[in-house]
Amino acid sequence: MKILNTILNLILVLLLFVSCKEEKPNVLFIAVDDLRPELSCYGHEKIISPNIDKLASNGLMFVNAYCNVPVCGASRASLLTGMRPTADRFVGYNTWAEKDAPGAVSLPQVFKNNGYYTISNGKVFHHLNDIRESWSEDPWNPAENGGSYLDYQADTNLAILNSGSKRGMPYEAGDVDDDTYNDGVLAKKTINDLKRLKEMGKPFFLAAGFFKPHLPFTAPQKYWDLYSSDKISLPDNYSPPVNSPKAAIHNFGELRSYYGVPPEGPVSDEMAHDLIHGYYACVTYVDAQIGRVLDALDDMGLSDNTIVVLWGDHGWQLGEHSLWCKHANFKTSLNAPLIVKAPGFKETGQTQALVEFIDIFPSLCDLADIELPQQLHGKSFVPLLNNPQKPWKDAVYSRYIWGESIKNQRYLYTEWTDENGVMQGQMIYDHTNDPDENQNIISDVSIRDTVEVLKRKLHQAIESREKYSD
Numbered sequence: 391m392k393i394l395n396t397i398l399n400l401i402l403v404l405l406l407f408v409s410c411k412e413e414k415p416n417v418l419f420i421a422v423d424d425l426r427p428e429l430s431c432y433g434h435e436k437i438i439s440p441n442i443d444k445l446a447s448n449g450l451m452f453v454n455a456y457c458n459v460p461v462c463g464a465s466r467a468s469l470l471t472g473m474r475p476t477a478d479r480f481v482g483y484n485t486w487a488e489k490d491a492p493g494a495v496s497l498p499q500v501f502k503n504n505g506y507y508t509i510s511n512g513k514v515f516h517h518l519n520d521i522r523e524s525w526s527e528d529p530w531n532p533a534e535n536g537g538s539y540l541d542y543q544a545d546t547n548l549a550i551l552n553s554g555s556k557r558g559m560p561y562e563a564g565d566v567d568d569d570t571y572n573d574g575v576l577a578k579k580t581i582n583d584l585k586r587l588k589e590m591g592k593p594f595f596l597a598a599g600f601f602k603p604h605l606p607f608t609a610p611q612k613y614w615d616l617y618s619s620d621k622i623s624l625p626d627n628y629s630p631p632v633n634s635p636k637a638a639i640h641n642f643g644e645l646r647s648y649y650g651v652p653p654e655g656p657v658s659d660e661m662a663h664d665l666i667h668g669y670y671a672c673v674t675y676v677d678a679q680i681g682r683v684l685d686a687l688d689d690m691g692l693s694d695n696t697i698v699v700l701w702g703d704h705g706w707q708l709g710e711h712s713l714w715c716k717h718a719n720f721k722t723s724l725n726a727p728l729i730v731k732a733p734g735f736k737e738t739g740q741t742q743a744l745v746e747f748i749d750i751f752p753s754l755c756d757l758a759d760i761e762l763p764q765q766l767h768g769k770s771f772v773p774l775l776n777n778p779q780k781p782w783k784d785a786v787y788s789r790y791i792w793g794e795s796i797k798n799q800r801y802l803y804t805e806w807t808d809e810n811g812v813m814q815g816q817m818i819y820d821h822t823n824d825p826d827e828n829q830n831i832i833s834d835v836s837i838r839d840t841v842e843v844l845k846r847k848l849h850q851a852i853e854s855r856e857k858y859s860d
Contacts, residue, residue, distance in 0.1 A: 414593035415733050415758055416696040417501065418687060421514055421597065422676060423462065423604040424716065425702030427453075427727045429673075438616055438674045441681030442729070445700060449731030450775055451740040456786045456797055457704040457747050460716045460723035462604075463516035465703045465747065470496045470515060470524075472751030472766040474855045475789050488521045494765050497751045499524040501595040504760050509583055512576045512599035532575035560648035561607040561668035563614040568678065571608060573600050577679035581686040588690050598683060602676040603706075605715075606648065607668025609675035617670050622663055625710045626826070633830040634711070635815025637793065637806040642707075642714040656712065666708050695733055697757055699750065702726040710826070719793040719804040720827055721819070732757050732775055741778035744797065745771050746786040767855070785844075787851050796848040801837075802827070803844040818844070 429439045431446035432453065458468045459475045463485035468475050471487050471494040479490045487494065498508040499521060510529035515521065518529045568574035580598045587594040602609065630639050645651055650661065657665070680700070687693050705723045707713040716723045728745065730753070748768035755762050756770040773780055788795045792814070795804040800822050806814040818841055819827040831837060 413695060414505070416587075416593055416692060417506075417595040417754060417758070418683070418696050418698045419498075419514075419595065419597040420680060420683070420698070420700040421466070421512075421599040422680075422700065422702045422727070423513055423599070423601050424704070424706045425603060425673065425676075425727055426706050426708070426722070427702070427725060429727065431729075432727070437670050439677040441677045441684060442700065442727075444681075445684060445698065445731060446729050446740075448738060449698065449729050450735070450737060450778060452728040452730070452745050452771075453740050453742050454744045454786075454797075454799075455701070455726060455728035455747070456724050456744070456788055457726050458788050460704040460718060460788065460790050462513075462703055466514070466516050467491070467520070469701075469703070469747040469750055470498070470521075472497065472748050472763075472768050474748060474767045474787070476855055477792075481791065483516065486517055486520050487515060491765075494521075495763050496521045496524040497754065498595050498597060500751075500755060500760060500763060501758065502526060504758070505593060506595045507587060507590060507592045508595040508597075509587075510597050510599070511580050511583065512572070513601055514597045514599040530579060532572040532579070535575065535579070557648045558606065559650060560605055560645060561664055562609075563611045563668075563671070564608060565611050568610060568675070571602075571610070571675070573602050573676050573679045576600060577682045580683050584683075584686055584690055584692065588692060600676045600679060603669050603672035605644065607665065607672050609668070609671040613671040613675040613678075614667065616674055617667055619663065619667060622667050622670070624659065624662055624666070625708065627711060627828050628662075628709050630712050631817070631819075631828050631830050633817075633833065635806065635817055635830070637815040638719065638804070638817055639712065640717050642717075644715045644717070657714075662709055665714070669706075669708060697733065697754065698729075698731040699754065700727065700729045701747070701750065702728075717790060719788065719790055719795045719817075721802060721821070721825075722827075723790075724788045724795065724797070724802075730775065735775040737775060737778055739778060741774050741782075742799070743771070743774050743778070743780070743782035744786045744799065745774075745783065746788075785847060785851075787848070787855075794848055794852060796844050796851070798844070801840065801844060803841065803848065805845070805848070816841075 428434045428437055431443040457465045459465045459480055461483045463483045464480040467485045467487035468480045471491050502508045507526045510525050704716050705726050706716055707722045710722050749771050752762055752766050752768050752770040753772055756772045785796050785798045793804055793806045801818055803818045805816045808814055816832045817830040818832050
Protein backbone atom coordinates (compact mmCIF):
# COMPACT_ATOMS: atom_id res chain seq x y z
CA MET A 391 0.00 0.00 0.00
CA LYS A 392 2.86 2.35 0.84
CA ILE A 393 4.43 1.65 -2.53
CA LEU A 394 1.12 2.42 -4.26
CA ASN A 395 0.74 5.69 -2.35
CA THR A 396 4.31 6.64 -3.21
CA ILE A 397 3.66 5.97 -6.90
CA LEU A 398 0.42 7.98 -6.82
CA ASN A 399 2.17 10.87 -5.10
CA LEU A 400 4.94 10.82 -7.69
CA ILE A 401 2.37 10.83 -10.49
CA LEU A 402 0.58 13.77 -8.86
CA VAL A 403 3.82 15.74 -8.51
CA LEU A 404 4.70 14.95 -12.13
CA LEU A 405 1.28 16.10 -13.33
CA LEU A 406 1.58 19.31 -11.33
CA PHE A 407 5.06 19.91 -12.73
CA VAL A 408 3.89 19.38 -16.31
CA SER A 409 0.85 21.58 -15.71
CA CYS A 410 2.95 24.42 -14.32
CA LYS A 411 5.49 24.07 -17.08
CA GLU A 412 2.82 24.24 -19.78
CA GLU A 413 0.97 27.20 -18.27
CA LYS A 414 0.87 29.89 -20.89
CA PRO A 415 1.61 33.47 -19.89
CA ASN A 416 -1.12 36.05 -20.32
CA VAL A 417 -0.48 39.31 -22.19
CA LEU A 418 -1.65 42.76 -21.12
CA PHE A 419 -0.95 44.94 -24.15
CA ILE A 420 -1.17 48.66 -23.30
CA ALA A 421 -1.05 51.20 -26.13
CA VAL A 422 -0.88 54.94 -25.38
CA ASP A 423 -1.58 57.39 -28.20
CA ASP A 424 1.00 60.14 -28.88
CA LEU A 425 3.02 59.43 -25.72
CA ARG A 426 6.47 61.00 -25.60
CA PRO A 427 9.21 59.40 -23.47
CA GLU A 428 9.08 62.55 -21.32
CA LEU A 429 8.45 60.66 -18.09
CA SER A 430 10.28 60.42 -14.79
CA CYS A 431 11.42 56.89 -15.55
CA TYR A 432 13.08 58.28 -18.69
CA GLY A 433 14.93 60.89 -16.65
CA HIS A 434 12.52 63.80 -17.11
CA GLU A 435 10.95 65.42 -14.08
CA LYS A 436 8.32 67.68 -15.66
CA ILE A 437 5.50 65.16 -16.02
CA ILE A 438 3.89 63.28 -13.13
CA SER A 439 3.60 59.61 -14.12
CA PRO A 440 3.96 57.42 -11.01
CA ASN A 441 2.20 54.35 -12.40
CA ILE A 442 4.18 54.09 -15.62
CA ASP A 443 7.31 54.80 -13.57
CA LYS A 444 6.42 51.93 -11.23
CA LEU A 445 5.95 49.56 -14.16
CA ALA A 446 9.33 50.62 -15.51
CA SER A 447 10.96 49.93 -12.13
CA ASN A 448 9.59 46.37 -12.22
CA GLY A 449 10.41 45.67 -15.84
CA LEU A 450 12.79 46.70 -18.58
CA MET A 451 12.56 50.17 -20.13
CA PHE A 452 13.84 50.64 -23.67
CA VAL A 453 15.48 54.06 -23.97
CA ASN A 454 16.13 53.76 -27.70
CA ALA A 455 12.85 52.34 -28.97
CA TYR A 456 11.88 53.80 -32.34
CA CYS A 457 8.60 53.60 -34.19
CA ASN A 458 8.78 52.63 -37.85
CA VAL A 459 6.24 55.26 -38.95
CA PRO A 460 5.47 58.46 -36.97
CA VAL A 461 1.71 58.53 -37.51
CA CYS A 462 -1.06 56.64 -35.68
CA GLY A 463 -2.66 54.34 -38.24
CA ALA A 464 0.51 53.34 -40.04
CA SER A 465 2.54 52.84 -36.86
CA ARG A 466 -0.09 50.52 -35.40
CA ALA A 467 -0.50 48.56 -38.62
CA SER A 468 3.25 48.07 -38.87
CA LEU A 469 3.64 47.04 -35.23
CA LEU A 470 0.63 44.71 -35.19
CA THR A 471 1.71 42.90 -38.37
CA GLY A 472 5.44 43.05 -37.60
CA MET A 473 6.07 44.37 -41.12
CA ARG A 474 8.09 47.35 -42.28
CA PRO A 475 6.46 50.28 -44.05
CA THR A 476 7.15 50.90 -47.73
CA ALA A 477 6.28 53.67 -50.18
CA ASP A 478 2.85 52.10 -50.70
CA ARG A 479 2.31 50.23 -47.42
CA PHE A 480 1.58 51.73 -43.99
CA VAL A 481 1.88 55.34 -45.11
CA GLY A 482 -0.65 57.57 -43.36
CA TYR A 483 -2.99 57.97 -40.39
CA ASN A 484 -5.91 56.29 -42.20
CA THR A 485 -4.07 53.00 -42.77
CA TRP A 486 -5.98 49.72 -42.75
CA ALA A 487 -3.57 46.84 -42.10
CA GLU A 488 -5.82 44.34 -43.88
CA LYS A 489 -5.80 46.49 -47.04
CA ASP A 490 -2.11 47.35 -47.06
CA ALA A 491 -0.95 43.85 -46.09
CA PRO A 492 -3.64 41.44 -47.29
CA GLY A 493 -3.19 37.95 -45.89
CA ALA A 494 -0.97 39.09 -43.01
CA VAL A 495 -1.86 37.68 -39.60
CA SER A 496 -1.85 40.14 -36.74
CA LEU A 497 -0.09 39.80 -33.40
CA PRO A 498 -3.32 39.13 -31.44
CA GLN A 499 -4.51 36.82 -34.20
CA VAL A 500 -1.43 34.62 -33.77
CA PHE A 501 -2.17 34.41 -30.06
CA LYS A 502 -5.83 33.62 -30.75
CA ASN A 503 -4.77 30.84 -33.13
CA ASN A 504 -2.69 29.39 -30.29
CA GLY A 505 -5.50 29.07 -27.77
CA TYR A 506 -5.62 32.59 -26.32
CA TYR A 507 -8.78 34.57 -25.69
CA THR A 508 -8.16 37.97 -27.29
CA ILE A 509 -9.92 41.27 -26.47
CA SER A 510 -9.53 44.74 -27.99
CA ASN A 511 -10.54 47.77 -25.92
CA GLY A 512 -10.17 51.30 -27.24
CA LYS A 513 -7.66 52.31 -29.90
CA VAL A 514 -5.50 49.32 -30.75
CA PHE A 515 -5.68 49.18 -34.52
CA HIS A 516 -6.48 52.66 -35.83
CA HIS A 517 -9.72 51.29 -37.27
CA LEU A 518 -11.79 49.35 -34.78
CA ASN A 519 -12.56 46.39 -37.07
CA ASP A 520 -9.24 46.14 -38.88
CA ILE A 521 -8.29 42.43 -39.18
CA ARG A 522 -11.45 41.49 -37.27
CA GLU A 523 -10.25 37.87 -37.05
CA SER A 524 -7.73 39.05 -34.45
CA TRP A 525 -10.30 39.13 -31.67
CA SER A 526 -12.40 36.57 -29.81
CA GLU A 527 -15.19 39.13 -29.42
CA ASP A 528 -16.18 42.38 -31.11
CA PRO A 529 -13.66 45.18 -30.57
CA TRP A 530 -14.97 47.71 -28.05
CA ASN A 531 -14.73 51.49 -27.94
CA PRO A 532 -15.77 53.74 -25.05
CA ALA A 533 -17.63 56.29 -27.19
CA GLU A 534 -20.45 53.81 -27.68
CA ASN A 535 -20.38 52.64 -24.08
CA GLY A 536 -20.60 55.58 -21.71
CA GLY A 537 -17.65 57.73 -22.75
CA SER A 538 -17.55 61.15 -24.36
CA TYR A 539 -18.57 60.82 -28.00
CA LEU A 540 -17.08 64.16 -29.00
CA ASP A 541 -13.80 63.27 -27.32
CA TYR A 542 -13.66 60.01 -29.28
CA GLN A 543 -14.54 61.68 -32.56
CA ALA A 544 -11.79 64.22 -32.15
CA ASP A 545 -9.32 61.45 -31.42
CA THR A 546 -10.13 59.14 -34.29
CA ASN A 547 -11.84 60.98 -37.12
CA LEU A 548 -9.32 63.05 -39.04
CA ALA A 549 -11.48 63.38 -42.16
CA ILE A 550 -12.32 66.86 -40.93
CA LEU A 551 -8.83 67.94 -41.91
CA ASN A 552 -9.94 67.83 -45.52
CA SER A 553 -13.33 69.44 -44.99
CA GLY A 554 -12.22 72.98 -44.23
CA SER A 555 -14.21 73.07 -40.99
CA LYS A 556 -12.91 73.38 -37.46
CA ARG A 557 -13.12 71.19 -34.40
CA GLY A 558 -13.55 72.62 -30.93
CA MET A 559 -10.75 73.97 -28.75
CA PRO A 560 -7.57 71.86 -28.67
CA TYR A 561 -7.68 71.59 -24.85
CA GLU A 562 -10.17 71.44 -22.02
CA ALA A 563 -10.06 71.15 -18.23
CA GLY A 564 -13.36 69.53 -17.33
CA ASP A 565 -14.83 69.75 -13.84
CA VAL A 566 -15.67 66.04 -14.02
CA ASP A 567 -14.51 62.72 -12.66
CA ASP A 568 -12.13 60.36 -14.46
CA ASP A 569 -14.85 58.19 -15.97
CA THR A 570 -16.49 61.07 -17.81
CA TYR A 571 -13.75 60.95 -20.42
CA ASN A 572 -13.07 57.91 -22.57
CA ASP A 573 -9.91 56.64 -20.93
CA GLY A 574 -11.62 56.35 -17.56
CA VAL A 575 -14.40 54.30 -19.13
CA LEU A 576 -11.75 52.24 -20.93
CA ALA A 577 -9.89 51.49 -17.69
CA LYS A 578 -13.13 50.37 -16.03
CA LYS A 579 -13.99 48.06 -18.95
CA THR A 580 -10.47 46.59 -18.97
CA ILE A 581 -10.65 45.85 -15.23
CA ASN A 582 -14.01 44.10 -15.70
CA ASP A 583 -12.47 42.09 -18.52
CA LEU A 584 -9.64 40.99 -16.25
CA LYS A 585 -12.24 39.63 -13.85
CA ARG A 586 -14.02 37.78 -16.66
CA LEU A 587 -10.80 36.40 -18.06
CA LYS A 588 -9.66 35.14 -14.67
CA GLU A 589 -12.95 33.27 -14.28
CA MET A 590 -12.58 31.76 -17.77
CA GLY A 591 -9.27 30.21 -16.83
CA LYS A 592 -7.91 30.53 -20.38
CA PRO A 593 -4.73 32.37 -21.31
CA PHE A 594 -5.56 35.81 -22.59
CA PHE A 595 -4.27 38.61 -24.78
CA LEU A 596 -5.98 41.75 -23.48
CA ALA A 597 -5.28 44.95 -25.42
CA ALA A 598 -6.10 48.34 -23.91
CA GLY A 599 -5.60 51.25 -26.27
CA PHE A 600 -5.71 54.53 -24.35
CA PHE A 601 -6.52 57.71 -26.30
CA LYS A 602 -4.75 60.40 -24.31
CA PRO A 603 -2.51 62.33 -24.64
CA HIS A 604 -3.79 62.57 -28.23
CA LEU A 605 -5.46 65.85 -29.19
CA PRO A 606 -7.69 67.36 -27.96
CA PHE A 607 -5.95 67.71 -24.60
CA THR A 608 -9.05 67.04 -22.53
CA ALA A 609 -8.62 65.88 -18.95
CA PRO A 610 -10.33 66.43 -15.58
CA GLN A 611 -9.45 69.71 -13.89
CA LYS A 612 -7.64 67.98 -11.02
CA TYR A 613 -4.89 66.83 -13.40
CA TRP A 614 -4.42 70.34 -14.77
CA ASP A 615 -4.17 71.59 -11.19
CA LEU A 616 -1.13 69.39 -10.56
CA TYR A 617 0.91 71.71 -12.76
CA SER A 618 1.69 75.35 -12.10
CA SER A 619 1.24 77.36 -15.27
CA ASP A 620 4.07 79.75 -14.40
CA LYS A 621 6.50 76.81 -14.29
CA ILE A 622 5.64 75.65 -17.80
CA SER A 623 8.02 76.99 -20.43
CA LEU A 624 8.45 76.73 -24.16
CA PRO A 625 11.24 74.44 -25.36
CA ASP A 626 14.72 75.88 -25.72
CA ASN A 627 14.72 74.92 -29.40
CA TYR A 628 11.45 76.62 -30.36
CA SER A 629 12.72 77.16 -33.91
CA PRO A 630 13.88 74.97 -36.81
CA PRO A 631 17.34 73.41 -36.48
CA VAL A 632 20.21 75.27 -38.08
CA ASN A 633 20.50 74.21 -41.75
CA SER A 634 17.36 72.08 -41.58
CA PRO A 635 16.01 71.22 -45.02
CA LYS A 636 12.59 72.49 -46.01
CA ALA A 637 11.29 68.91 -46.22
CA ALA A 638 11.91 68.42 -42.49
CA ILE A 639 9.45 71.11 -41.34
CA HIS A 640 5.70 70.57 -41.71
CA ASN A 641 2.69 72.81 -41.09
CA PHE A 642 1.24 70.69 -38.22
CA GLY A 643 -2.15 70.53 -39.94
CA GLU A 644 -3.58 68.21 -37.31
CA LEU A 645 -3.39 70.95 -34.67
CA ARG A 646 -4.56 73.63 -37.08
CA SER A 647 -7.89 71.83 -37.47
CA TYR A 648 -8.86 73.01 -33.97
CA TYR A 649 -10.65 76.24 -33.14
CA GLY A 650 -8.41 79.20 -32.35
CA VAL A 651 -5.28 77.78 -33.97
CA PRO A 652 -4.08 80.04 -36.80
CA PRO A 653 -4.08 78.54 -40.31
CA GLU A 654 -0.39 79.27 -40.70
CA GLY A 655 2.57 80.57 -38.76
CA PRO A 656 3.32 79.97 -35.07
CA VAL A 657 0.69 79.75 -32.37
CA SER A 658 0.71 82.49 -29.74
CA ASP A 659 2.95 81.98 -26.73
CA GLU A 660 -0.18 81.85 -24.57
CA MET A 661 -1.65 79.03 -26.63
CA ALA A 662 1.70 77.23 -26.69
CA HIS A 663 1.78 77.29 -22.88
CA ASP A 664 -1.79 76.01 -22.70
CA LEU A 665 -1.03 73.21 -25.15
CA ILE A 666 1.98 72.06 -23.15
CA HIS A 667 -0.01 72.31 -19.92
CA GLY A 668 -2.84 70.29 -21.48
CA TYR A 669 -0.45 67.61 -22.76
CA TYR A 670 1.09 67.22 -19.31
CA ALA A 671 -2.35 66.98 -17.69
CA CYS A 672 -3.44 64.32 -20.19
CA VAL A 673 -0.35 62.20 -19.58
CA THR A 674 -0.97 62.26 -15.84
CA TYR A 675 -4.65 61.47 -16.40
CA VAL A 676 -3.89 58.46 -18.60
CA ASP A 677 -1.15 57.38 -16.19
CA ALA A 678 -3.80 57.23 -13.45
CA GLN A 679 -6.03 55.03 -15.63
CA ILE A 680 -3.14 52.71 -16.42
CA GLY A 681 -2.44 52.53 -12.69
CA ARG A 682 -6.03 51.40 -12.05
CA VAL A 683 -5.57 48.53 -14.52
CA LEU A 684 -2.17 47.48 -13.18
CA ASP A 685 -3.43 47.57 -9.60
CA ALA A 686 -6.35 45.34 -10.60
CA LEU A 687 -3.94 42.92 -12.25
CA ASP A 688 -2.04 42.70 -8.95
CA ASP A 689 -5.16 42.47 -6.79
CA MET A 690 -6.49 39.55 -8.86
CA GLY A 691 -3.26 37.61 -8.51
CA LEU A 692 -2.59 37.71 -12.25
CA SER A 693 0.66 39.68 -12.32
CA ASP A 694 3.02 36.75 -11.81
CA ASN A 695 1.90 35.08 -15.02
CA THR A 696 1.18 38.10 -17.21
CA ILE A 697 3.47 39.77 -19.70
CA VAL A 698 2.85 43.51 -19.56
CA VAL A 699 3.97 45.61 -22.51
CA LEU A 700 3.37 49.36 -22.63
CA TRP A 701 4.15 51.38 -25.73
CA GLY A 702 3.41 54.79 -27.23
CA ASP A 703 2.67 54.56 -30.94
CA HIS A 704 5.16 57.37 -31.77
CA GLY A 705 6.53 60.56 -30.28
CA TRP A 706 5.10 64.09 -30.41
CA GLN A 707 6.48 67.61 -30.80
CA LEU A 708 5.60 70.18 -28.14
CA GLY A 709 7.04 73.13 -30.04
CA GLU A 710 10.50 71.64 -30.61
CA HIS A 711 11.92 72.66 -34.00
CA SER A 712 8.89 75.03 -34.34
CA LEU A 713 6.68 71.94 -34.71
CA TRP A 714 3.63 70.43 -33.03
CA CYS A 715 2.17 66.94 -33.44
CA LYS A 716 4.15 64.07 -35.00
CA HIS A 717 4.60 63.48 -38.77
CA ALA A 718 8.34 64.20 -38.80
CA ASN A 719 11.70 62.45 -39.01
CA PHE A 720 13.08 64.07 -35.89
CA LYS A 721 13.80 62.07 -32.74
CA THR A 722 10.87 63.83 -31.06
CA SER A 723 8.52 62.05 -33.49
CA LEU A 724 10.34 58.73 -33.83
CA ASN A 725 11.48 57.88 -30.29
CA ALA A 726 8.66 56.54 -28.11
CA PRO A 727 8.23 54.72 -24.79
CA LEU A 728 8.48 50.94 -24.60
CA ILE A 729 8.39 49.04 -21.29
CA VAL A 730 8.20 45.26 -20.91
CA LYS A 731 7.63 43.25 -17.74
CA ALA A 732 7.66 39.48 -18.25
CA PRO A 733 7.36 36.50 -15.87
CA GLY A 734 10.65 34.80 -15.11
CA PHE A 735 12.83 37.77 -16.01
CA LYS A 736 14.23 39.49 -12.95
CA GLU A 737 16.41 42.05 -14.74
CA THR A 738 14.94 45.52 -14.28
CA GLY A 739 16.07 48.99 -15.19
CA GLN A 740 16.81 50.17 -18.69
CA THR A 741 18.62 49.24 -21.85
CA GLN A 742 20.27 51.52 -24.40
CA ALA A 743 19.90 48.88 -27.09
CA LEU A 744 18.32 50.01 -30.35
CA VAL A 745 14.95 48.37 -31.00
CA GLU A 746 12.15 49.00 -33.47
CA PHE A 747 8.44 48.55 -33.00
CA ILE A 748 8.41 45.70 -35.51
CA ASP A 749 10.48 43.81 -32.89
CA ILE A 750 7.54 43.68 -30.45
CA PHE A 751 5.63 41.01 -32.42
CA PRO A 752 8.41 38.37 -32.48
CA SER A 753 9.38 39.19 -28.88
CA LEU A 754 5.91 38.48 -27.49
CA CYS A 755 5.68 35.27 -29.52
CA ASP A 756 9.08 34.28 -28.18
CA LEU A 757 7.98 34.92 -24.58
CA ALA A 758 4.84 32.82 -25.09
CA ASP A 759 6.66 30.07 -27.02
CA ILE A 760 4.55 30.64 -30.12
CA GLU A 761 5.86 29.85 -33.61
CA LEU A 762 6.58 32.95 -35.66
CA PRO A 763 4.66 33.65 -38.87
CA GLN A 764 6.73 34.06 -42.04
CA GLN A 765 5.81 37.72 -42.61
CA LEU A 766 7.82 39.18 -39.72
CA HIS A 767 10.66 41.62 -40.35
CA GLY A 768 11.68 42.30 -36.76
CA LYS A 769 13.97 40.59 -34.26
CA SER A 770 12.99 39.27 -30.83
CA PHE A 771 14.56 41.36 -28.07
CA VAL A 772 13.95 38.71 -25.38
CA PRO A 773 17.73 38.20 -24.87
CA LEU A 774 17.84 41.80 -23.63
CA LEU A 775 15.44 40.89 -20.83
CA ASN A 776 18.18 38.64 -19.48
CA ASN A 777 21.06 40.94 -20.33
CA PRO A 778 20.08 44.58 -20.97
CA GLN A 779 23.67 45.51 -21.83
CA LYS A 780 24.03 42.82 -24.50
CA PRO A 781 25.36 44.10 -27.86
CA TRP A 782 22.36 44.45 -30.14
CA LYS A 783 21.21 46.03 -33.39
CA ASP A 784 23.59 48.46 -35.02
CA ALA A 785 20.76 50.44 -36.63
CA VAL A 786 16.97 50.88 -36.78
CA TYR A 787 14.86 52.38 -39.55
CA SER A 788 11.87 54.70 -39.86
CA ARG A 789 10.09 56.41 -42.73
CA TYR A 790 7.42 59.05 -43.19
CA ILE A 791 5.99 59.77 -46.66
CA TRP A 792 9.20 60.32 -48.68
CA GLY A 793 11.54 60.74 -45.73
CA GLU A 794 13.73 57.72 -44.90
CA SER A 795 15.71 57.58 -41.65
CA ILE A 796 18.40 55.38 -40.15
CA LYS A 797 19.43 55.62 -36.50
CA ASN A 798 22.55 54.11 -35.00
CA GLN A 799 23.78 54.62 -31.46
CA ARG A 800 25.20 58.05 -32.23
CA TYR A 801 23.62 59.49 -35.36
CA LEU A 802 20.21 59.95 -36.94
CA TYR A 803 20.45 60.37 -40.72
CA THR A 804 17.46 61.21 -42.92
CA GLU A 805 17.01 61.86 -46.60
CA TRP A 806 14.01 62.90 -48.65
CA THR A 807 13.39 62.16 -52.30
CA ASP A 808 10.54 62.92 -54.63
CA GLU A 809 8.47 60.20 -56.32
CA ASN A 810 11.17 59.83 -58.97
CA GLY A 811 13.95 59.29 -56.47
CA VAL A 812 15.48 62.75 -56.86
CA MET A 813 17.05 63.99 -53.60
CA GLN A 814 15.09 66.78 -51.92
CA GLY A 815 17.00 67.14 -48.67
CA GLN A 816 19.31 65.50 -46.12
CA MET A 817 19.99 65.92 -42.43
CA ILE A 818 22.13 64.23 -39.83
CA TYR A 819 22.27 64.84 -36.09
CA ASP A 820 24.94 63.83 -33.62
CA HIS A 821 22.98 62.57 -30.59
CA THR A 822 26.13 62.47 -28.48
CA ASN A 823 26.94 66.17 -28.88
CA ASP A 824 23.53 67.45 -29.97
CA PRO A 825 20.81 65.28 -28.37
CA ASP A 826 18.10 67.87 -29.07
CA GLU A 827 18.96 67.97 -32.79
CA ASN A 828 19.58 71.70 -33.08
CA GLN A 829 22.30 71.58 -35.76
CA ASN A 830 22.05 69.71 -39.03
CA ILE A 831 25.70 68.83 -39.74
CA ILE A 832 25.23 67.30 -43.18
CA SER A 833 27.79 69.78 -44.61
CA ASP A 834 30.46 68.97 -42.03
CA VAL A 835 33.32 67.45 -44.03
CA SER A 836 34.65 65.64 -40.94
CA ILE A 837 31.69 63.24 -40.97
CA ARG A 838 31.51 62.73 -44.73
CA ASP A 839 32.55 59.08 -44.40
CA THR A 840 29.96 58.52 -41.66
CA VAL A 841 27.24 59.94 -43.89
CA GLU A 842 28.26 57.67 -46.75
CA VAL A 843 28.20 54.59 -44.52
CA LEU A 844 24.75 55.45 -43.14
CA LYS A 845 23.45 56.31 -46.59
CA ARG A 846 24.66 52.98 -47.98
CA LYS A 847 23.12 51.01 -45.11
CA LEU A 848 19.86 52.92 -45.49
CA HIS A 849 19.61 52.18 -49.21
CA GLN A 850 20.43 48.53 -48.65
CA ALA A 851 17.64 48.35 -46.10
CA ILE A 852 15.20 50.06 -48.47
CA GLU A 853 16.05 47.66 -51.30
CA SER A 854 15.70 44.66 -49.00
CA ARG A 855 12.39 45.94 -47.65
CA GLU A 856 11.00 46.47 -51.13
CA LYS A 857 11.99 42.92 -52.11
CA TYR A 858 10.23 41.24 -49.23
CA SER A 859 7.18 43.48 -49.61
CA ASP A 860 6.28 41.89 -52.96
